Amino acid sequence: MDVTRLVLAQRASEAALEEARRANKMKDEFLALLGHELRNPMAPIMTALELMRFRGDAATQREREVIERQANHLLRLVDDLLDVARITRGVVELKRRRVPLRELITKALETASPLFAEKRHRLSVSVAPELEVEVDPARLQQVLANLLTNAAKYTNPGGEVQVRAYPDGADAVVVVQDDGIGIDSETLPHIFEMFVQEQQGLDRSRGGLGLGLAIVKALVQQHGGSVAARSEGHGRGSSFELRLPLLARDEGGETAVRTEGGEQMPVATAPARVLVVDDNQDAAELLATAVEAMGHEARIAHDGASALEVAATFEPHVAILDIGLPVMDGYELARRLRARGSLPRLIALTGYGQERDKQESASAGFELHIVKPVDLQQLGSSIEKLIGR
Ligand SMILES: Nc1ncnc2c1ncn2[C@@H]1O[C@H](COP(=O)(O)OP(=O)(O)O)[C@@H](O)[C@H]1O
Ligand SMILES: [Mg+2]
Structure with a gap:
């Protein structure tokens, strides 16, 4: 032959x-x-x-x-x-350490929050307590921020985005779900490939290169985890599910099966009413979004007069006041809030962290003095501390 x-x-x-x-x-x-x-x-x-x-x-x-x-x-x-x-090319080296998943989610929310504020999405976060993973924190934050940014980007303004984290057998599961534009069934199987993007009727002003999800998938796999996308089609929203090996609390660095604890809890232990006052609109919205993401209720005011008005009906537990406000500065606003008899716990927010500034804010009745840029982790625990007292 x-x-x-x-x-x-x-x-x-x-x-x-x-x-x-x-x-x-x-x-x-x-x-x-x-x-x-x-x-x-x-x-x-x-x-x-x-x-x-x-x-x-x-x-x-x-x-x-x-x-x-x-x-x-x-x-x-x-x-x-x-x-x-x-x-x-496989040249990313992971610097792993054990971290609470909640911390990673909070940091990622911080990155994505300007976009959430801008698009006025409602964000709900529910993270089961005590989930620990052994990961490269910066890389995992990048993964979560990518998923969150996508959810915000590919959802029309005023949408709803949910973040849930819970244990499932030996895994920690994080779900980022939106009610946005969805992904059609032809694209869905390829969505994690490089450069794959859907035809977008949306403006491309914030468009990326179609690399985010490829990066997500590669990083998650390198961590020994997996990621999957679901969507019922156009206009039906999307959800992304991330799985990572869960670390048992007491075993030093060892992966172990976790059985109990399906209970879910919002990030804040007790929701509080929080008034955010900043004349910088972006800053105020960003902060309010972050505070809401922690599970609290937030209101915004951009100057002293309207802050007093809002406070009269909203009766905040905590007020975060920018000190450099026009007309009536943060110190004056603090005094007037106190004088009205409403007694929110006061947090000062300033660009200055000199000892003198701290003394001045303390004498105006502020219990905490936070220097910009705000560390949301720190702010979160400060609010907890103040309302816990
Ligand atoms: N949450 C989502 N809802 C709808 N489509 C999404 C979502 N996340 C990603 N996509 C689609 O997947 C594509 C690839 O996403 P990604 O890799 O992050 O790249 P980029 O965001 O830069 O376009 C996006 O262009 C979009 O078409
Ligand atoms: Mg993206």
């Missing part, structure tokens, strides 16, 4: 496979190179912006903020490019 044609065909297919591998390798190398080359000029741009912010030139503040936002966006894209290049 003459097998010449068979052999030729086999050689051709081997050559094609080899060519495809080579092309794929070149693509990965190109991505890595592109990432590096784009990141280099970003560093001095970011530094220059920081200097401008430091000098606080009021005349160009708006423009500076625009450049800052866009440059940060660019930086995130470039970081994604670099990450995906590194991850696909």
Whole structure:
């Protein structure tokens, strides 16, 4: 039997496979190179912006903020490019340690919260207590922030996003569920592949490169976990389920089966009414979103007069006051709140952390003095402490 044609065909297919591998390798190398080359000029741009912010030139503040936002966006894209290049070449090293899952979720919410505030999504968070995992915290935060950002991005304004975390056998499960635009059944099986994106009718102003979920999947697998996407189709919302090996509380670093404790609890132990006063609208909304994500009820005011009005009906347990408010500053507002007889616990929020500032806020009746940028973890436990007293 003459097998010449068979052999030729086999050689051709081997050559094609080899060519495809080579092309794929070149693509990965190109991505890595592109990432590096784009990141280099970003560093001095970011530094220059920081200097401008430091000098606080009021005349160009708006423009500076625009450049800052866009440059940060660019930086995130470039970081994604670099990450995906590194991850696909298997050169990401995980720095694992044991961490409470709740802490990772809080930090990730912090990253995503400006987008949630901007789109006015309702966010509900329910995290079972005492879930511990042994992971690279920065990488896991990145994974969770990616899922949360997607949920916020691919959901029309005023949507509903839920985050749940609970134990399931030997796994910790985190579900991020939205009621957004959903994913159609043709795209769904490929959604974790690089560059895969759905046709988007939405504006692409915040569009990414379609790398986020590829990064999520690779990182989660490297952690020995898994991630899955579900959607009933367009307009039906999506949910992403993340599974990670759960760490038993007492076994040092060992993975063990956990059976009890399906009980779910909101992040805050007791919900409080929290008034947030900041003349910077973005800052106020961001903070209010974060406070709500902790399980509290939040209201916003942008100046002293309206803060007093809101306080009269809302009767906050805790008031977080920016000190540098126009007209009536935070100290004055604090005094007037006290004078009205309503006695919220007071937290001062300032850009200054000098001893003198702390003394002044203490004498105005503030019990806590938090310096910007706010550490949400710290704020969360401060609120807990104040209402627990
Ligand atoms: N929660 C979600 N709801 C609907 N579609 C989503 C969701 N998350 C991801 N997608 C779809 O998956 C695609 C890939 O997501 P991702 O890898 O994060 O890239 P990017 O967000 O940069 O487009 C998105 O472009 C979008 O079409
Ligand atoms: Mg994304």
